[in-house]
Amino acid sequence: MNHGDIDIISEILEKTQEEIENMKPVSIMLIGKTGVGKSTLINNLFRENIAETGIGKPVTDHLQKITKEGVPLVLYDTKGLELDPSVQKEVRHEILDTIKDSYNSPEEEGIHLIYYCINAAGGRIEEMEIDFINDLGKIIPLVVVLTQSIGDNGKKLAEYIRGLDITAKAVIPILSEDYKISDDIVLPSFGLRELLEESFKYLPKEVEGSFNNAQQVDLEKKADSAKRWAKRYVTTTFGVGFTPIPFSDSAVLVPMQIGMLAHITAIFGISMDKQKIASIVAAVGGTGSDIIRKNYRCECFKIYTWSRYDCRGSDFGRNCIYYHYGPCL
Numbered sequence: 001m002n003h004g005d006i007d008i009i010s011e012i013l014e015k016t017q018e019e020i021e022n023m024k025p026v027s028i029m030l031i032g033k034t035g036v037g038k039s040t041l042i043n044n045l046f047r048e049n050i051a052e053t054g055i056g057k058p059v060t061d062h063l064q065k066i067t068k069e070g071v072p073l074v075l076y077d078t079k080g081l082e083l084d085p086s087v088q089k090e091v092r093h094e095i096l097d098t099i100k101d102s103y104n105s106p107e108e109e110g111i112h113l114i115y116y117c118i119n120a121a122g123g124r125i126e127e128m129e130i131d132f133i134n135d136l137g138k139i140i141p142l143v144v145v146l147t148q149s150i151g152d153n154g155k156k157l158a159e160y161i162r163g164l165d166i167t168a169k170a171v172i173p174i175l176s177e178d179y180k181i182s183d184d185i186v187l188p189s190f191g192l193r194e195l196l197e198e199s200f201k202y203l204p205k206e207v208e209g210s211f212n213n214a215q216q217v218d219l220e221k222k223a224d225s226a227k228r229w230a231k232r233y234v235t236t237t238f239g240v241g242f243t244p245i246p247f248s249d250s251a252v253l254v255p256m257q258i259g260m261l262a263h264i265t266a267i268f269g270i271s272m273d274k275q276k277i278a279s280i281v282a283a284v285g286g287t288g289s290d291i292i293r294k295n296y297r298c299e300c301f302k303i304y305t306w307s308r309y310d311c312r313g314s315d316f317g318r319n320c321i322y323y324h325y326g327p328c329l
C-alpha cells in the first residue's frame, strides 16, 4: 500500500468520525430487576456488544450511563429494583431525578425512550411496577419489554398487561438470544425486530438516524436509508441522467467520494477500522471486489466502482465510484 492510500484511509476514518460526532445521540433508559436480561437485550439490539464493551459511568448509586465512542447512543442502565421497598423507592427517585436533570443540564439532551423490562418467566407484574410505569410513561415514551419469553408466558403476560390501564406505548414479548433447551432443541430469538419498529414510532425524528446507526437487527433498514441518501447525493452531484460505467481498471478516490463513503458508513454504522477501509481502497485501486465481498458480506454491503467516466464535465476527476447497498452478496 502506498502513501496515498494511507492518507485516504485516515481521511475516511476522520470524516466518518466527524459525521458520527455530529449526530445527536439517541438516549435510552433500561429499567428492570437484576437478571431480567437488560444487558442481553442491548447487546443483541445494538451493535458493538455495548453492554460489555461500552464505558459505564455511575450517575447515581443505582444508575449508570453507558456510552461507546463511535456509536451515537447513550444508555442508562438501572439496578436495585429487586431490593427491599425502601431501596426501590430510592431507585425510583433517582430515575425520576435523572430524567429531570437530563432535560435541564446543558450537556444532556433528555431521554428519548424507556424500555421497562419484566421477566416473562415470572408470569406477573407487581403493583409497584404498574405504578412506576404509569409515572414514567406520562413523561417519556415507554415500552414494556417482556424478556426471556419462553413458551406462552410472554404472550399471556403481554395480553394481561395490555388489558390494564397503563401508560405504556407497547408491550412486547421478546427472546433476545436463542435459548438452548437441550442439545437438540434451541428456541430461536424473536421480538427484537418488533421492538425496533415500535421504537422508531416513538423516537423524535432528529435521533432516528442515530438509532438506525446503532441498531443491528434490521440491516435492510440501514441499507434503505443509505440508498435513499446515496440516490439523492448522486442525483444532485452528477445530474439526473447519471449512468455509472462498470469498473474495469484502477480508480482514484477524490474528496467528494471520500465524503460520500464516510457519510454512508455513518448511516450504516459499520465499525470501520483501518483494515476494512484498506480493503475498500485496495479494491477500488483495482485488486478486485472480492475483498469487499468478503469484508461486507455480513453488512449486506455492495460497492461497485466505475472508472473513466467523464462525470458530465464536473471537476470530479476522471474516475467515479458509486456505492450501492443491496441484498446480501
Ligand SMILES: Nc1nc2c(ncn2[C@@H]2O[C@H](COP(=O)(O)OP(=O)(O)OP(=O)(O)O)[C@@H](O)[C@H]2O)c(=O)[nH]1
Pocket (backbone or CB within 6 Å): 032, 033, 034, 035, 036, 037, 038, 039, 040, 041, 078, 079, 147, 148, 174, 175, 176, 177, 178, 179, 180
Ligand atoms: N438464552 C437467553 N438467555 C437470556 C436472555 N435474556 C437473559 N438471559 C440470561 O439471563 C441472565 C441474566 O441476563 P442479563 O442480561 O445479564 O440481565 P441484566 O438485566 O442485565 O442483569 P443485571 O445487569 O444484573 O441488572 C444471563 O445469564 C443471560 O444469558 C435471552 O433472551 N436468551
Ligand SMILES: [Mg+2]
Pocket (backbone or CB within 6 Å): 038, 039, 040, 051
Ligand atoms: Mg446488566
